Amino acid sequence: MSHDIDLPDLTERRVQTEDLLQGHFLRVVRDTVALPSGAQSYREYCIHPGAVMIIPLLDETSAANPTVLMERQYRYPVASHLIEFPAGKLDPNEDLLHCAQRELMEETGYRAQYWAHLGCIHPCIAYSTERIDIWLARGLTQGQQSLDADEFLTLLPMSVTALQDHFLRGELTDAKTVSGLTWLEHYLAGRVQVQWLDAAGKVFP
């Protein structure tokens, strides 16, 4: 923030890390931390490799109300079918754009000609290191999905207004997807300057 200089430093400093869990999927640690007061406390959190989310502009015939490519999946921890933007975790040493292209292709079968980075979110700041980088994708062409063996999803093209209606009915509850909608709304309102890249990651004029 531009006025950071006026704000207190509340940094908590690591004293010690203890491994609590290495599951098939989740890794959890407990850090002993020094608080700003000098006292000590514990922070328990999941170690996450980072992820990307893609906002795929499937049809821009209506510039103000494009069609975006959504997914509908069953999410076991919340026992619901949810509508989401395509997303997935970074592989080791994978760069963000490569991950976005791979996840879009694996989950939806689509490739995109042009890519722009919008921003990032932290879904779970109290107990996960996860960061999700959000990409806008356009110039889509259809190919073959290649889902993981335990991944089941339905592709759901929706206009932005239909997505907003879903949100306003209280049914769009995935926080990364709601955050993506916010970025998309500000983009469509002309409030976001983006830098388009081609599929090789080169700046596109």
Next chain:
Amino acid sequence: MSHDIDLPDLTERRVQTEDLLQGHFLRVVRDTVALPSGAQSYREYCIHPGAVMIIPLLDETSAANPTVLMERQYRYPVASHLIEFPAGKLDPNEDLLHCAQRELMEETGYRAQYWAHLGCIHPCIAYSTERIDIWLARGLTQGQQSLDADEFLTLLPMSVTALQDHFLRGELTDAKTVSGLTWLEHYLAGRVQVQWLDAAGKVFP
């Protein structure tokens, strides 16, 4: 969704639950699940009691651009100072409105006369049961904060446009707060019908 009837049932059914971790703060389990294909897989996730987030309208002199009461905290898992709406976890058997009132008072010192439920989000659908219910609060009066011993935060009143600027600079990265901004923007645009309650939870005409 209104067209649920046309969409496939991708429900994953629990076969068995195994406790993986009971930390000071985090509880993690691993469920064996039956996939829609009939095959089995594992889902590991945090058990969370649920939470509330409050959007406190601090000054509505400008109806289109009210001042909201934000907090700035250091969030250890993401190693950053972040700006957030006030939020906190449900106590056992606590109702949502009581929790919202308690958290607003504890974290900010403010009480609100009127409350309206906006919606809910799931911050981390892949590995947490957490659900955050979002409340709008108005008619604020100041009192005394009572923070937990390991809780340090700075109160930061901001206009909605200042919050949007922070978002557009890419600095508002807490997904619950971005989701709250989305609800607030749609509310201010007149697209959300809310039911105001008084502080006792009675419908306010």
